[in-house]
Amino acid sequence: MTQTMIGERPLPQPDEDSAPYWRGCNEGELRMQRCKPCGRLRFPPRPMCPRCQSLESHWVPVSGRGTVYSWVRCHPPLLPAFQERAPLLVVLVELEEGEDLRIVGNWLGEGAEDVAIGQPVQVVFERVNEEISLPHWRGMG
Numbered sequence: 001m002t003q004t005m006i007g008e009r010p011l012p013q014p015d016e017d018s019a020p021y022w023r024g025c026n027e028g029e030l031r032m033q034r035c036k037p038c039g040r041l042r043f044p045p046r047p048m049c050p051r052c053q054s055l056e057s058h059w060v061p062v063s064g065r066g067t068v069y070s071w072v073r074c075h076p077p078l079l080p081a082f083q084e085r086a087p088l089l090v091v092l093v094e095l096e097e098g099e100d101l102r103i104v105g106n107w108l109g110e111g112a113e114d115v116a117i118g119q120p121v122q123v124v125f126e127r128v129n130e131e132i133s134l135p136h137w138r139g140m141g
């Protein structure tokens, strides 16, 4: 396990299951795991299909569009790495592909004051380093 210094921004540590997801983000494409036998999309990445228990899956690109399912505005005190971004709007987005595919991310750009449940959003990637690009969200139209 990698140690994170206080003040450093905590970053994802891709593992065997999630590496293809993070590779997709780094290439500017949101990808989901799809079960081979039953076709169900799932997230977060894991070895077994929750519907049919198959271990066979592959990765497919998804639209990167969704709607705000829930949100929270984070105010200080926050971890030092997030302090300068406060108030930070964190959204839980349900992808338009449905099937309970929900992803947490930061809201980037305008409209943070007027965020609303059900609002359409589009993924946008923030490159942090060579390996990690974080998926965040911005309002559409």
Ligand SMILES: [Zn+2]
Binding pocket: 035, 036, 037, 038, 039, 040, 049, 050, 051, 052, 053, 054
């Ligand atoms: Zn399945």
